[in-house]
Amino acid sequence: DGGITQSPKYLFRKEGQNVTLSCEQNLNHDAMYWYRQDPGQGLRLIYYSQIVNDFQKGDIAEGYSVSREKKESFPLTVTSAQKNPTAFYLCASSTLTRGSRQPQHFGDGTRLSIL
């Protein structure tokens, strides 16, 4: 079955450490997204990518970096510059067609905590 795989499910980071969250999709979707979810808040967009080797900052990109070297993969690095990284991170993908009515597909998320 096609879908999105995020790993790991739980991740712990030490102060000053960079960590990378994996996101892989086999849906042949052009667009991929990273969201952060905090209690009581809606999903907030960190980065998104519409094509390989190109990506755009979302609303809360500071302290994060991404790459899109392959269509299937969109890893997110939480850098030491992100001062409040404890959150639930969701990866999603969708078709790219403007005005498309297709939904986003979500991974199961990665919960990041600070040691």
Next chain:
Amino acid sequence: KNEVEQSPQNLTAQEGEFITINCSYSVGISALHWLQQHPGGGIVSLFMLSSGKKKHGRLIATINIQEKHSSLHITATHPRDSAVYICAVRANTGNQFYFGTGTSLTVIP
């Protein structure tokens, strides 16, 4: 100001009750989605709407494009319906999605 507003934020129902979750949005959309997030965190899509009404089992979703409003109804709620329900819209001017803050539903046996 959020592009998508949901209410209520929290909802508790006795098993068997009928409940409604409301969603209002302020942007032009190509589609509206109702999502379900279980305690483990994964999100699944329940409905995609661009007009009218859809029904799937005990779940019914409606949308009024002119009023920029949608409702999700669950008839005869069951404890397994306990989850967070999120309203999301896909803007018609790009490929971005906007999300409500979610409604946490707890169904008591």
